[in-house]
Amino acid sequence: MFKRLKSIFIGRPLPNEALAGEKYSVFWGLPILASDAVSSVAYAGQEMLLVLIPAIGVLAFGQLTLLSGVIIGLLVLLTISYRQTIDSYPSGGGSFIVAKDNLGVISGITAGAALSVDYILTVAVSVSSGVEQMATAFQFLKPYTVVISVVLVILLMIGNLRGIRESSRIFSIPTYAFIFCILAMIITGFVRIANGYVPTVPEITSAAEPLTLLLMLRAFSNGCTALTGIEAVSNAVPNFRDPAQKRAKTVLTLLAIIVLVLFGGTAVLAQFYHVVPVNNAMLVLIAGQIFGNTFMYYAVTVTTFVILVMAANTAYSGFPVLLSVMAKEGYAPRQLSMRGDRLSFGNGILLLSSIAIVLIIAFSAKVSALIGLYAIGVFTSFTLSQTGMLIKWIRHKGKRWLPKAIVNGLGAVVTAIVVVIIAITKFNEGAYIVVIIVPILIFLMLRVKRHYAAVQKQLRMTSEEISAVDLEKAVYRNRVIVPIENINKASIRALRYAKTISDNITAFTVATDEESAARIREKYALLDTDIPLIVKYSTYRKVVEPLLKFIESTEFDYRKGDMITVMLPQFVVRKWWQRLLHNNTRYFIERQLLKHKHIVVAVMPLQLKDDKTVLKNDQKAPK
Amino acid sequence: MFKRLKSIFIGRPLPNEALAGEKYSVFWGLPILASDAVSSVAYAGQEMLLVLIPAIGVLAFGQLTLLSGVIIGLLVLLTISYRQTIDSYPSGGGSFIVAKDNLGVISGITAGAALSVDYILTVAVSVSSGVEQMATAFQFLKPYTVVISVVLVILLMIGNLRGIRESSRIFSIPTYAFIFCILAMIITGFVRIANGYVPTVPEITSAAEPLTLLLMLRAFSNGCTALTGIEAVSNAVPNFRDPAQKRAKTVLTLLAIIVLVLFGGTAVLAQFYHVVPVNNAMLVLIAGQIFGNTFMYYAVTVTTFVILVMAANTAYSGFPVLLSVMAKEGYAPRQLSMRGDRLSFGNGILLLSSIAIVLIIAFSAKVSALIGLYAIGVFTSFTLSQTGMLIKWIRHKGKRWLPKAIVNGLGAVVTAIVVVIIAITKFNEGAYIVVIIVPILIFLMLRVKRHYAAVQKQLRMTSEEISAVDLEKAVYRNRVIVPIENINKASIRALRYAKTISDNITAFTVATDEESAARIREKYALLDTDIPLIVKYSTYRKVVEPLLKFIESTEFDYRKGDMITVMLPQFVVRKWWQRLLHNNTRYFIERQLLKHKHIVVAVMPLQLKDDKTVLKNDQKAPK
Numbered sequence A, B: 001m002f003k004r005l006k007s008i009f010i011g012r013p014l015p016n017e018a019l020a021g022e023k024y025s026v027f028w029g030l031p032i033l034a035s036d037a038v039s040s041v042a043y044a045g046q047e048m049l050l051v052l053i054p055a056i057g058v059l060a061f062g063q064l065t066l067l068s069g070v071i072i073g074l075l076v077l078l079t080i081s082y083r084q085t086i087d088s089y090p091s092g093g094g095s096f097i098v099a100k101d102n103l104g105v106i107s108g109i110t111a112g113a114a115l116s117v118d119y120i121l122t123v124a125v126s127v128s129s130g131v132e133q134m135a136t137a138f139q140f141l142k143p144y145t146v147v148i149s150v151v152l153v154i155l156l157m158i159g160n161l162r163g164i165r166e167s168s169r170i171f172s173i174p175t176y177a178f179i180f181c182i183l184a185m186i187i188t189g190f191v192r193i194a195n196g197y198v199p200t201v202p203e204i205t206s207a208a209e210p211l212t213l214l215l216m217l218r219a220f221s222n223g224c225t226a227l228t229g230i231e232a233v234s235n236a237v238p239n240f241r242d243p244a245q246k247r248a249k250t251v252l253t254l255l256a257i258i259v260l261v262l263f264g265g266t267a268v269l270a271q272f273y274h275v276v277p278v279n280n281a282m283l284v285l286i287a288g289q290i291f292g293n294t295f296m297y298y299a300v301t302v303t304t305f306v307i308l309v310m311a312a313n314t315a316y317s318g319f320p321v322l323l324s325v326m327a328k329e330g331y332a333p334r335q336l337s338m339r340g341d342r343l344s345f346g347n348g349i350l351l352l353s354s355i356a357i358v359l360i361i362a363f364s365a366k367v368s369a370l371i372g373l374y375a376i377g378v379f380t381s382f383t384l385s386q387t388g389m390l391i392k393w394i395r396h397k398g399k400r401w402l403p404k405a406i407v408n409g410l411g412a413v414v415t416a417i418v419v420v421i422i423a424i425t426k427f428n429e430g431a432y433i434v435v436i437i438v439p440i441l442i443f444l445m446l447r448v449k450r451h452y453a454a455v456q457k458q459l460r461m462t463s464e465e466i467s468a469v470d471l472e473k474a475v476y477r478n479r480v481i482v483p484i485e486n487i488n489k490a491s492i493r494a495l496r497y498a499k500t501i502s503d504n505i506t507a508f509t510v511a512t513d514e515e516s517a518a519r520i521r522e523k524y525a526l527l528d529t530d531i532p533l534i535v536k537y538s539t540y541r542k543v544v545e546p547l548l549k550f551i552e553s554t555e556f557d558y559r560k561g562d563m564i565t566v567m568l569p570q571f572v573v574r575k576w577w578q579r580l581l582h583n584n585t586r587y588f589i590e591r592q593l594l595k596h597k598h599i600v601v602a603v604m605p606l607q608l609k610d611d612k613t614v615l616k617n618d619q620k621a622p623k
Helices: A002-010 A026-042 A044-088 A095-103 A105-137 A139-161 A164-194 A213-227 A230-235 A244-273 A282-291 A295-328 A346-362 A367-373 A376-396 A401-425 A431-459 A463-468 A489-501 A514-526 A544-552 A576-581 A585-594 A611-616 B002-010 B026-042 B044-088 B095-103 B105-137 B139-161 B164-194 B213-227 B230-235 B244-273 B282-291 B295-328 B346-362 B367-373 B376-396 B401-425 B431-459 B463-468 B489-501 B514-525 B544-552 B576-581 B585-594 B611-616
Strands: A477-483 A505-511 A533-537 A562-572 A599-607 B477-483 B505-511 B533-537 B562-572 B599-607
Touching: A026 A044, A026 A105, A026 A164, A026 A213, A026 A230, A026 A244, A026 A282, A026 A295, A044 A213, A044 A230, A044 A244, A044 A282, A044 A367, A044 A376, A044 A401, A095 A105, A095 A295, A095 A376, A105 A139, A105 A282, A105 A295, A105 A346, A105 A367, A105 A376, A105 A431, A139 A295, A139 A346, A164 A244, A164 A282, A164 A295, A213 A376, A213 A401, A230 A244, A230 A295, A230 A376, A244 A282, A282 A295, A295 A346, A367 A431, A376 A401, A376 A431, A401 A431, A431 B489, A431 B576, A431 B611, A477 A489, A477 A544, A477 B489, A489 A505, A489 A562, A489 A599, A489 B431, A489 B477, A489 B562, A505 A514, A505 A544, A514 A533, A514 B463, A533 A544, A544 A585, A562 A585, A562 B489, A576 B431, A585 A599, A585 B599, A599 B585, A611 B431, B026 B044, B026 B105, B026 B164, B026 B213, B026 B230, B026 B244, B026 B282, B026 B295, B044 B213, B044 B230, B044 B244, B044 B282, B044 B367, B044 B376, B044 B401, B095 B105, B095 B295, B095 B376, B105 B139, B105 B282, B105 B295, B105 B346, B105 B367, B105 B376, B105 B431, B139 B295, B139 B346, B164 B244, B164 B282, B164 B295, B213 B376, B213 B401, B230 B244, B230 B295, B230 B376, B244 B282, B282 B295, B295 B346, B367 B431, B376 B401, B376 B431, B401 B431, B477 B489, B477 B544, B489 B505, B489 B562, B489 B599, B505 B514, B505 B544, B514 B533, B533 B544, B544 B585, B562 B585, B585 B599
Parallel strands: A477 A505, A477 A562, A505 A533, A562 A599, B477 B505, B477 B562, B505 B533, B562 B599
Antiparallel strands: A599 B599
């Protein structure tokens, strides 16, 4: 049943060979990787305004344009920096790899941890913002924003479990539609202003505070969320078709140009049209003023919603790949490095979705509440990655290395300043959560690495050691214990099997009272076998303690080198619900027994026939 | 870690011997078993008023007293009937047993299913009503009633997982306090009326409808919820100390007297004081009028709350015992018949709690909404149980059987009429849910029984069959397959073990490409063994399919009678979190393999040492 459900939602398994075909071209790669950065047009400017307006009123709009200019400057710098990273790291230059290679392990996993946190926030913020856009145009949705956001994350999860290519195709076209709509809005908006349109200025009540530096920096911190998508491209180089690096660089440059035009354009529009995005989405409010209640108004709303969902989807490309890279190096559980049936990293996708859902519920899907946690992680990883590149240029030099080093060095300094700004100005608004969680993640990653190293060391054998092994020399003496509940076909089968693997067999049973002990002894005598039957009484209603006590007793006479095989039966049922009808104590018993180095658990299946058939047909009982 | 948590919340395990000590005396048994019936004073009358007042206004109070009289008559009849049941069934005369013994299996499980549903509703209704009492006195609690109710159910669950005696002791004293408080309220109320007190009559708006029979019957149906606790005593006979039957009968009689006084008394009080319990609890409103804002007002509120929680606790004694009785007869999953570490039926307790929580959330902890589902189940089981007793007297006769038969017969007829009344008058208000669910439960129970019968039949052997078994005759030929990932200490250990149990061994590995295949072949050659290594390529990244394909291929040359042992390694970690770092594909592989009748899975444990120790101490790597 589960299998069938899975195949409906996730699709049928894909073979390894399909992996190459799942890769991006520029046309399909751009929308899926650009959407994160491009979609921030929908909230970065708005959240800057929401900091400024309550304090300084209408003056906010002028400052918005100014700050947007600074952020676009940052964007240009980062784009040039990251083009260099893509050139140097053809197999994916995520901050984790770049920082680890050039700055050492701690820097690498710091970048990895910071970035993981930010991917999760990308999902939470983008989806919440998307729903906010819709609820601005369709106010009746307002009470249901949390539920809708959660459902969207679940849909994204299912889509991504289905595999890379399909998800990119499904989600690609609307991105271009969004770019078109916002461009149309910007142009129409400017044309109307040029034609002498005077917008209705809303009443703005503000505290009329002075414009302090702190205020500007708080607004700036919110605006920096516009740059969170850049990382995705350099991380995803191996997801591109060959020549992968060239394609990735093209996508990165296109992305920067689009953000520049849309982000800058809407910031200027906001100044002209004076929208106050309290509890409502700025873009939709602007569109309402420019287009009125027309088709284009709804087109802007819907495409903005869709690109925000796409932005969340970017994290679904980035997060599982990042974790799989870390997992391959031993810093995260190995399961995260494995592709599933549909060639997607299923475990990473599930992890991302669950944490994002928790955040959405905890922060009631409010963008203004989530934004405080956002961007600090990604700027931390920017800094580490740029510093790593700087060190790389200094160490390895190469053709025209100096200008490149200067670009990356500048990037490192600027982004480091941004990290400090965000950490200080946003500390009380959620950044403290990230400041606490990232070190915890680093600690856990080091522990995981240590565990894998210890396992590796315990298993590893050199070629000399392997050659020295003599498998012919008998090291173990095999002894078998067959726990039985009753004398029936199952126990006979287990005893028969035991006979084939050893000539030192003990049958073992636990009785609750003398009477039942006598009953089983009597039945066992009918077998007329030389295999001894040990009967123990259990005060607790458990099998495992008496069995282990028996093995350790002198009665069993355990000698060094003995390997004890304990047989456990396992019913194999026909229908899934029948599994609920059988005790799962087998797993419990097994786990207790396996704690002992010299016990092997042999599980013997007992295939059950169809209930109806068995009860109808007396002759056909199984042997 | 889980173990430690468990011992904090649940307590340390108790041995079998402790079972006898966990039993009830009259003094401790009365509060725990009586509380269900007694506590209904808190809602049965109130819910009758809530049906009558909107229709007929002040006239409702007179009808309330009348209907309460009828219900008290029913109570007396049922008490006498159930004393007879206790006499006849010393080991617990639950409706399931009585109906099954005398009317057959279908009647028995119908009674069982109906009663299970009612136990669950006892928890949901009692807890919701308890919280309603508190929220009437402390109005600021009103918005949190659902959350508080759910938390209470969870606390009850934990308390009951700790075992019977402790829970009865914890919960006993307040029941007596409740009885004292309500008695004090009744007496004070009457004294004040006798002294000429004239209560403030609230303004009652009603539709001024005629008093129809249907209206009276709907109110009566709600009032019948007062009788839902009676069953618990006869079910719990084996929980009493010897002489158990005598003690149980005493408890039942005391219970009836208490209900009579409290239920009758409060009904009369309601008439004198004219309370209108819309959205508020009747008892607390009456107490407010009689005691004003004094200590006694809060004492009534709190003890009423506590006894309602206790009533929910009654279901925790009844439901798991009922299910364990049904499970022992094969009508419910066997796990429900097993006592846990603390001698309580853990699985039953968990099941009861989860469904009750779902109901509380679904019906927003509203007593008036839940009451529609209530009582129909218990009256169904009353009817079946009484009919069973009637048939028993007629069949087996015995001393003075005729008057006994008449009592039980009368009980059967009257309760059957009540079932019909509730089903008709409450159908739209939730009774239809019960009418649908009970037949589904009956169907499932029959399926479960059929499955166990089929399993039993497939395993059973007669003494002749057992005697005919010749264990010396070799039936199986044992062959071993050792899947290996790499040549390391784990695979060497598995191969060594395989050597001790068979001389027909195959090593098996899955490679993703030629290169890795060559690498493992080269290493394997160093072993210089005659055990063949089979290398297969997997297009999917799975082990199980190639392995099964290999076993079925001519290359493996499977012959009839071959028993194939497949070795699987299992890391045994030191810390619980390390388990998350290892693939749990072993369980998946195992389940796939065990579907094949002739495959035994041998699980070899690999005990890992402490990470720190291993990495510190190079010499001590394990062998």
